[in-house]
Each structure stands twice: as structure tokens, then as C-alpha cells.
Amino acid sequence: MPQIFHPRINGLTRILLVGGALALLAVACVAYFVDRSPYLTGQGAVPEQPVPFSHEHHVGGLGIDCRYCHTSVDRSTFAGLPDTYTCMSCHSQLWTNAQMLAPVRESLKQDRPLVWVRVHKLPDFVYFNHQAHVTRGIGCESCHGRVDRMPLMRQAKPMTMQWCLDCHRHPATALRPKDRITAMGYAPAGNGDALLHQYRIHTDRITECVICHR
Amino acid sequence: MPQTTPETLLPEGLTHTTMTERIAGLVLEPRARGRWRLAFAVSAALALMFVVCLGTVFTVGVGLFGVNIPVAWGFPIVNTIWWIGIAHAGTLISAVLLLTRQPWRAPVARLAEAMALFAIVCAGIYAIVHLGRPQFMQFLIPYPNTMDLWPQWRSPLVWDFFAISTYFVFTLGFLYFSLLPDFATLRDRAHSRGLQIFYGVMALGWRGSALHWARYEQVNRVLAAVAAPIVVSVTGIISLDLAVSLVPGFHFTIFPPYFVAGALFSGFATVSFLAVVTRAMFGLKDLITRRHLDYLGRMMLLFALVVNYAYIQEVFTAWYSGDPYQRAVYINRWTGPYAPAWWAMFVCNSLLVQLLWFRRVRRSPAMLLALAITSNIGMWLERFQIVFTSTYASYMPSAWGLSGPTLWDLLVALGSLGLFAFLLLAFVRLAPVVSMHDMRVSIYRAVHKEKSGD
Numbered sequence: 001m002p003q004i005f006h007p008r009i010n011g012l013t014r015i016l017l018v019g020g021a022l023a024l025l026a027v028a029c030v031a032y033f034v035d036r037s038p039y040l041t042g043q044g045a046v047p048e049q050p051v052p053f054s055h056e057h058h059v060g061g062l063g064i065d066c067r068y069c070h071t072s073v074d075r076s077t078f079a080g081l082p083d084t085y086t087c088m089s090c091h092s093q094l095w096t097n098a099q100m101l102a103p104v105r106e107s108l109k110q111d112r113p114l115v116w117v118r119v120h121k122l123p124d125f126v127y128f129n130h131q132a133h134v135t136r137g138i139g140c141e142s143c144h145g146r147v148d149r150m151p152l153m154r155q156a157k158p159m160t161m162q163w164c165l166d167c168h169r170h171p172a173t174a175l176r177p178k179d180r181i182t183a184m185g186y187a188p189a190g191n192g193d194a195l196l197h198q199y200r201i202h203t204d205r206i207t208e209c210v211i212c213h214r
Numbered sequence: 215m216p217q218t219t220p221e222t223l224l225p226e227g228l229t230h231t232t233m234t235e236r237i238a239g240l241v242l243e244p245r246a247r248g249r250w251r252l253a254f255a256v257s258a259a260l261a262l263m264f265v266v267c268l269g270t271v272f273t274v275g276v277g278l279f280g281v282n283i284p285v286a287w288g289f290p291i292v293n294t295i296w297w298i299g300i301a302h303a304g305t306l307i308s309a310v311l312l313l314t315r316q317p318w319r320a321p322v323a324r325l326a327e328a329m330a331l332f333a334i335v336c337a338g339i340y341a342i343v344h345l346g347r348p349q350f351m352q353f354l355i356p357y358p359n360t361m362d363l364w365p366q367w368r369s370p371l372v373w374d375f376f377a378i379s380t381y382f383v384f385t386l387g388f389l390y391f392s393l394l395p396d397f398a399t400l401r402d403r404a405h406s407r408g409l410q411i412f413y414g415v416m417a418l419g420w421r422g423s424a425l426h427w428a429r430y431e432q433v434n435r436v437l438a439a440v441a442a443p444i445v446v447s448v449t450g451i452i453s454l455d456l457a458v459s460l461v462p463g464f465h466f467t468i469f470p471p472y473f474v475a476g477a478l479f480s481g482f483a484t485v486s487f488l489a490v491v492t493r494a495m496f497g498l499k500d501l502i503t504r505r506h507l508d509y510l511g512r513m514m515l516l517f518a519l520v521v522n523y524a525y526i527q528e529v530f531t532a533w534y535s536g537d538p539y540q541r542a543v544y545i546n547r548w549t550g551p552y553a554p555a556w557w558a559m560f561v562c563n564s565l566l567v568q569l570l571w572f573r574r575v576r577r578s579p580a581m582l583l584a585l586a587i588t589s590n591i592g593m594w595l596e597r598f599q600i601v602f603t604s605t606y607a608s609y610m611p612s613a614w615g616l617s618g619p620t621l622w623d624l625l626v627a628l629g630s631l632g633l634f635a636f637l638l639l640a641f642v643r644l645a646p647v648v649s650m651h652d653m654r655v656s657i658y659r660a661v662h663k664e665k666s667g668d
Contacts, residue, residue: 004401004410010419036358161361 007055041158047117050103052152058099059184060148066140066182074148077129081116099110119153120144126212136199140182142167148184168206223318225500233501233653237646238403240496244643249495253638260632267625268343276346278622285519285605285617290344292597293627294374296480297337298452299593301381301483302445303513304330308388309441313436317659318509320652321501324645325492327389327491332637333484334382338469338637341378345371362643368497369435370455382483384444388437393418395430395651434577446470449477455656463543463604466531472524474594479563483589486510488638490583500649504577511576514589521596525564528639536607539609547603551616562592649661 017044053057057127058064067073072080107114122128134140140147145156157163158175167174172192180186196203205211244250271278281288306327311319342348354375356365365372398420401413420426450470457469466472489510493502532540547556566588575581607614 004414015420032358158360161363162359163223165362 033143034169036103036158037159038158039166041160043120043154043158044154044156046152046154047119049117049153052100055147055153056149056151066147073130074134075128076131079130080140084114087114107157111173112157119155122159127214129214134181136196136201137178137181137195138167139174139176139180139186141184141186146184164212165207169203170213171203175201223503223505224656225503228500228657230654230657232401234403234650237648237650237653238400240642241357241644241646242404242409248641250643253635255584257639258628258633261636262337263625264629266383266631267622267629268339270621271343271626272348276343278620279626280618280620280623282615282617283603284608284613284615287344287601287605288470288617289619289627290340290475291603292594294337294340294344295449295452295631296590296594297333297340297630298378298381298449299477299480299597300331300472300484300590301330301337301385301481301551302474302477303485304328304333304385304451305381305388305441306478306481307444307485308446309438312438313442316480318506320656321498322485322489322510323504323652324392324647324649325365325488326481327385328638328641328645329394329484329488330481331382331385332634332641333391334378334385335637336634338378338382339633340630341374345466351477370451370458374455377448378418384437384441388441391430391433391437392649392652393645394418395422396646396649398422399650400646416571427465445478448475449473456604462532462537462605463547463600464664466528468524468527468531472521472528473518473618475520475524476596479514480590480593482510482513482517483586484595485596486514486582487586487590489588490579492642494579496642496647498648501653504579507579507582508573508576509587511570511582514585515567515570516571518563518589528533543604546607547599550603550607552599552603552606555595556603558590559595559599562588565594566592 034040061064069082069086069088071080071082072078084104087104088108091104095101103114108170123160133143143157145154147153147156173188174189175192175195176183177184177195276290279288279289279290304326307319308323308330311323319350345351353363354365355370365375394417397413397417401410401417404410404413450473453469453473456464457466459465461471486507489502489507493499529544532544535541547553566585567576569581569585575585606616
């Protein structure tokens with residue numbers, strides 16, 4: 001009976017088998033890293049805003065407190081976005097003719113709010129609460145990064161559930177005293193456990209599903 | 215069981231050559247293909263309908279099924295359990311009968327293994343359908359995701375996933391492994407270059423050397439030994455879906471062995487069905503003899519009796535518990551709105567199977583075929599009444615509600631039967647329906663015994 005397959009097929013089959021296994025492994029590795037890449041998490045994204053507002057200038061340069069504009073951050077789930085009057089409390093006196101601020105003046109004239117674009121988006125099944133975080137020792141910087149160094153606002157962190165849980169599992173490392181919540185560039189003083197006690201944070205509860213998903 | 219000798223299970227004068235020519239011929243030079251073509255066309259159309267219906271259900275949502283809030287599972291879980299049950303006898307026949315060296319195993323083992331594989335495919339699809347939100351089925355798999363989310367190990371859904379996938383991988387491996395020597399035979403007998411290459415690739419370089427056979431025997435025994443616990447664990451795990459809940463009618467510790475017995479009963483019924491159909495369709499009446507049918511009928515009867523024992527135990531436990539809710543479920547099964555299902559099940563699984571006590575019934579292909587069909591209907595009704603009557607009326611009368619199948623339930627169920635038939639018919643066209651190498655062993659033993667007897 002003649003040979004059906006060339007003897008080289010044996011070697012080729014082995015190469016294909018090993019290659020197939022390696023290819024599967026490679027696909028799994030690529031999927032693992034793509035899933036965590038900024039491409040999918042949106043980390044570092046800078047959405048276009050109606051006015052190119054610079055946090056670097058207002059926070060870093062002028063030293064305006066976060067709560068001056070984000071007024072409801074310690075009272076509500078939503079931090080709050082500044083209305084046109086907040087902008088105009090300074091800009092009715094300063095840079096009154098700046099081209100960059102034309103949309104703000106237009107907003108005031110027409111009595112229509114500026115439509116800011118949300119930078120830090122969470123899925124609708126996540127019930128994030130700003131008040132619960134900033135009144136329990138979590139600084140703005142922990143999630144939003146060094147906004148005092150951002151000429152344009154960008155998404156500082158990956159905002160994945162894994163990233164949330166990293167902190168929910170070990171909250172002590174992120175805690176700050178009450179007067180340092182809005183500070184930028186704060187270095188933890190190593191008193192996390194004392195703060196955990198002071199804020200009465202129950203570490204066994206804050207990883208339960210219902211804390212964030214209702 | 216009386217002492218059996220391999221001679222009586224084999225036709226007179228069957229040699230290695232004539233047997234191989236006949237079985238391989240079924241694949242390589244098929245004759246009288248009209249019936250196969252017709253069956254294949256019908257089943258392919260049904261399988262296509264299955265795909266279309268599932269596509270619609272996945273797109274629109276499981277609201278298309280007749281599920282509601284007291285009866286939240288409905289048809290999909292009934293059919294999952296039914297298909298898993300059918301899958302079970304495949305492993306029992308191929309593995310346990312191999313380990314216990316039953317001589318009548320050879321001509322029906324391949325059928326049983328193929329049946330197990332394709333039934334588990336249907337069961338797996340139904341298990342995904344019954345999730346409700348099948349698009350999130352990946353949450354059953356433990357994989358490193360960006361949510362740091364792990365499956366809920368306390369959920370029977372996760373146990374199901376592991377049970378079904380283990381069983382699928384096992385049956386696929388076991389079936390394919392036993393096909394290797396037969397694929398090699400087909401490769402060597404094929405005339406066209408295309409078939410030679412196809413079967414050559416499928417045979418994975420099997421040369422039939424002594425070393426190959428030694429390894430084959432070794433691996434086959436190990437796989438068979440691994441299979442024995444799988445036979446009892448997979449359906450046992452599926453039964454825990456129901457048994458771990460606190461619903462009266464579900465909450466019984468007897469459920470795992472009860473479901474295993476039911477699974478083996480329906481599995482043997484399906485093997486009997488396929489054996490009768492195959493021997494008629496491919497003219498294998500001398501290889502799959504009436505004696506084989508007799509043994510299959512005995513196995514059916516054995517497991518039917520175990521199932522009936524479980525029914526009695528279930529009713530006894532409900533009565534003995536003294537719990538009015540437990541008792542009410544049973545009274546309700548006999549007299550409530552789903553009573554016809556219970557009584558039909560009783561006729562199929564308790565009364566009709568008693569005919570199998572008679573030798574003439576077991577040896578009659580037509581009777582065995584009819585009983586195989588009624589047994590499978592009975593086993594389907596059993597799962598139906600367990601799922602529906604236990605949940606439709608629970609503790610609070612305000613939460614009661616009847617549920618019935620919609621057209622989609624029926625179309626998907628019919629489609630799954632179509633898919634099963636489609637896969638099985640494609641299989642018998644591409645691979646030998648009877649294991650040639652197992653038959654060779656039987657023939658060798660028969661001839662050898664004859665000579666040593668002389």
C-alpha cells in the first residue's frame with residue numbers, strides 16, 4: 001500500500017499541536033492585557049468640553065478648593081458641576097472679553113446651562129456615593145488623580161471594579177484626616193488604622209455586593 | 215442474568231474480514247441511502263429551526279418561554295435534566311460494561327457513546343438557555359476579569375456548569391479515543407485520496423502497532439475507571455439544583471440517587487431505541503441481535519424498578535415528614551391541575567415497563583421500540599411534574615400561578631430533538647456505527663473458545 005502521508009507530516013503535526021497550544025495561550029494573554037488596557041478602560045481619555053477649563057490653572061495655580069465648584073460633594077451622591085453663576089462670580093470681573101470664555105457669557109445671556117462632559121463614568125448598576133467617600137477620609141485625589149497638574153481634565157484611573165475593590169479591601173492605605181480631603185499630593189502619614197477606627201469603617205462590610213449594587 | 219457466551223451473540227461464520235467489510239462499507243460504500251437522506255434532511259431542517267428559535271429567544275429574551283414567577287424555570291430546566299439523563303447510559307454502557315467485561319457490549323457501545331455526546335450537547339445548550347440571561351454565561355467560568363469577580367461557588371448553577379462541561383469533555387475524549395483504530399481502518403480502506411487524508415488526519419497516525427494497542431488498552435481502562443464516578447456524579451449534581459432549595463417537592467435528600475436511576479433508565483431506553491432503529495436502517499440484525507435487545511430491555515427494567523422505588527420513597531417521606539406543605543404537594547400532584555402529567559408518567563414509568571418482565575416483549579424490536587418511546591416520554595413527564603407542580607403552588611396562596619408552555623417552548627424542544635438526530639445521523643455517516651476493533655476482539659474470543667473446546 002502506498003504511503004498516504006509524507007514522513008515529514010509527523011514533524012509538522014507535532015509543530016501544529018505545540019503551535020496550536022501556544023497560540024491559544026497567546027490569545028488568552030493578549031485578551032488579558034487588552035481587557036486591562038487604557039483602550040478598553042478609557043484611562044487617560046480627555047473628552048472635549050464646551051470650555052477648555054484648566055484644573056491646573058484654577059486648582060494648582062490659584063489654589064481654589066474643589067468644593068468651591070463641586071458644591072454637593074460632601075452632601076450628595078453627585079459631586080455637582082458648577083453652574084454658570086459660579087464661573088461668573090470671578091469672570092464677570094476677570095477676562096471679561098476673553099474669546100475662550102465666550103460660551104460662558106453666552107450661557108449667562110441665554111440662561112442656558114453649560115453642558116459639561118462627564119469624564120469619570122461608571123455603569124448605571126454602580127451606586128457610587130461621593131458623600132460616603134469624602135466624609136470617610138477618601139481624598140479627591142485617590143480617584144481623580146493630580147487634577148492640579150491637568151490642563152484639561154482626563155480620566156486618571158481605570159475605573160474597573162477590580163480597581164474599586166483594591167481600595168475597598170485595603171481602605172486603610174488611602175485614608176486621610178478630615179482637613180486633608182481636597183489636598184493634592186498628600187502623602188499618607190501611616191496612621192491608616194487609627195483613621196479606620198476614627199471613621200468607623202467596617203472592612204468586612206465594604207466588600208459586600210450590596211454596598212455598590214442594589 | 216444467565217451465563218452468556220460470546221458465540222450466541224455473534225452470527226455464524228463471521229470473520230474479521232467479512233465484519234470489517236460490512237461495517238466499513240456502511241461508511242465508504244453506502245447503499246440504500248434514501249431513508250438516511252430523508253431523515254438527515256428532516257433533522258437538518260429541525261436543527262436549523264432550533265438555531266433560529268434560540269437566536270430569537272436570545273435576542274428578544276426568555277420572556278418568550280412560558281415561564282412566570284412561581285414557575286421560574288419551566289421547560290428549559292425540564293429539558294436540561296431530560297437530555298442529561300439520556301446522556302448517562304452512554305457512559306455506563308461504554309465504561310462500566312467494559313470494566314465488568316460484559317460480552318454483549320461491543321455492537322451497542324459506539325451507539326451509546328455517540329448518543330451520550332450528542333445528548334450532552336443538547337443538555338449544555340439547554341443549560342445555557344435556562345440561565346435567563348445567557349449573554350452573561352461567562353460569569354460561570356472562573357477567569358481573571360477586571361471585576362475581580364469569581365463564580366458563586368455556593369450556586370448550583372456553577373456546579374451544573376462544571377458537571378456538564380466535565381461530562382462533555384469526557385464523552386468527547388472517550389468516544390474519539392475509541393474511534394482511533396476504526397478511523398485507521400477506514401483510512402486504509404478508503405479509495406479516494408480525499409477520504410484517505412480525512413480519515414488519516416482523524417486517525418492521528420494510528421498504525422496498529424503492539425505499542426499503540428498496549429497504550430490504547432491502558433488509556434481505555436483508566437478512562438473507563440474515571441467514568442464510573444462521573445456516571446453517578448453528573449446527574450446527582452444536576453438534581454441538587456432542585457434538592458438544595460427549600461421548596462416542598464424539591465427538598466429531598468433522595469434526589470441524587472433518584473435522578474441517577476432515572477437518568478440510566480431513560481438512557482437505556484434511548485440506547486434501545488437507537489439500537490432498534492440502527493439495526494433496521496443499516497441491516498445489522500445479525501450483529502445487534504434480539505439477544506442484545508433482551509439485555510437492553512433488562513437494564514431498562516432494572517432501572518425502572520429503582521425509579522419506582524424512588525417514587526415510593528418520595529411519597530413515603532412526604533407523608534412521614536408530617537409537614538402539611540410536603541404532603542400537599544403530593545396530593546396536588548395526583549389531583550391538581552397538573553394531575554394528567556403525573557398519571558401519564560405513572561402509566562409510562564410504572565405500568566407499561568412491567569411488560570419488560572416478559573422475554574418475548576424484550577426480544578421483540580417493535581415492542582422494545584414502543585416501550586423505549588413511552589419510557590422517555592414518562593421520564594420527561596417525571597421531570598415536568600417535579601419542576602412544575604413543586605413551584606406553581608408554594609406556601610402562600612397569593613403567590614400561586616399556573617404556567618404552561620408557549621409555542622417557543624415547543625419549537626425549541628422539537629429543535630433540540632432535531633439537533634440530536636442531525637448530529638447522530640451525521641456521525642453514523644462519517645464513522646463506523648459499530649466498533650470494529652471491539653467486534654474483532656469478540657470474534658477472536660469466539661473462535662479461540664471454539665478451538666480450545668474441540
